[in-house]
């Protein structure tokens with residue numbers, strides 16, 4: 770499994786499409802439009818934050834199970850970033866430490882490898898691709914995409930949440946050690962609008978995939 774990571778609006782879903790088409794593999798998406806909790810969460814993070822994490826945890830486990838057939842199947846967001854998001858929500862006083870601790874324990878238990886036989890299927894990715902974008906790019910993409918509940922004009926508190934999240938992402942990626950990893954500069958390569966940039970990004974990922982013997 771190749772797993773994408775990056776902040777809100779980084780381009781994970783678009784790169785998932787590109788990679789699945791490039792490798793002829795399957796793509797597994799986090800569905801946003803039919804997520805019943807997400808709009809509620811954006812209205813009231815304190816009330817719905819913990820419920821949202823449980824919802825995502827369940828969906829990500831589905832994705833991991835479904836994607837396990839091939840090393841080149843793509844998942845559009847890693848399960849590991851959810852803790853970062855929830856900790857950021859908590860840092861802003863919108864979730865409690867107890868909620869974060871309970872969520873972390875649950876995540877650890879779900880990700881624990883209980884089968885150590887040769888046939889065991891690993892839940893960890895074969896490669897994690899992180900798309901790094903600056904705070905300005907993040908805000909521009911969120912605006913351009915126009916999902917109502919994500920807009921900062923509707924809620925000025927969101928601006929601080931996004932800024933803190935963007936700052937924390939780089940540290941999160943530095944510390945990430947569950948699998949091989951690769952960073953893509955999403956400011957330098959606009960792989961959505963620019964086909965040449967898309968080719969370059971695919972070449973970088975191809976090199977890493979070959980180096981790891983995934984293809």
Ligand SMILES: Nc1ncnc2c1ncn2[C@@H]1O[C@H](COP(=O)(O)OP(=O)(O)OP(=O)(O)O)[C@@H](O)[C@H]1O
Nearest residue numbers: 776777778779780781782783801825846851854855
């Ligand atoms: N664990 C989480 N806690 C809180 N909100 C989350 C969590 N995971 C995802 N979200 C929210 O769900 C929405 C979709 O998230 P995500 O960043 O995965 O997709 P995206 O914004 O469409 O990204 P991309 O543009 O990179 O494809 C965003 O509003 C994001 O804030």
